[in-house]
Amino acid sequence: MKAIGVLALIGCVVTVIESKIYSRCKLAKIFSRAGLDNYRGFSLGNWICMAYYESHYNTTAQTVLEDGSIDYGIFQINSYTWCRTEKQQQKNHCHVACSALITDDLTDAIICAKKIVKETEGMNYWQGWKKYCEGRDLSEWKKGCDVS
Template sequence: MKAAGILTLIGCLVTGAESKIYTRCKLAKIFSRAGLDNYWGFSLGNWICMAYYESGYNTTAQRVLDDGSIDYGIFQINSFTWCRHGKLRENNHCHVACSALITDDLTDAIICAKKIVKETQGMNYWQGWKKHCEGRDLSDWKKGCEVS
């Protein structure tokens, strides 16, 4: 009986820790509702393409960089400049804990991504966007997703 209870608890913990990987169309709908389509002149296709190449639409994606900082979440937002990971040297321009950027609720990640686009050089912040999305026809990224 105890073993079954422990296995159930472990199953709940593992399930809670699993990452959420969105589909392209689900993200298109979320991004559209959040006002990302044509935000600072960047079409919805830009956002969907960028999220794909940055994280593969994985909400819990994390990448440790050579300088010790970490990129977090669906947009791979960096801990040194944009969020608080717990180190004193971090700037936290988005006024958010980095852990808030790796949840299934994309609200904080979207607010921070908007701030990055507005306060830097647009989407040039994201290397995945620069390499794979910039200057390309991105209309197919929202094709078939029932978004305007």
């Protein structure tokens, strides 16, 4: 059991070294081009705010949860339900490897996030969004960004 903890710690250190942390405006452009602005009624500000509170815009963020599952990437998408690791019991609703959610190419993460919003209760999936973004004026999140 200690070996698993040590390996997880080493994995986190390696992840930090190789991680890409986007700027708010760079993400605003990527998210806008990917069709997230007003996707299922959620403004671009919602997506930028949520990504900040979930991962601080870190593409390789990983959080090990108490149940042993892991939240991956910029949107902190959970391994048990949404993506696939080496284990067999995951549901993998996004039909994607969890490793694809922690790259600088956000395509798979965005596709999966859209699926989550469409198939669940909107953005309520993300605790960071519920706590810090829901019901607030989020116009500041894209302010100063050339989003077109």
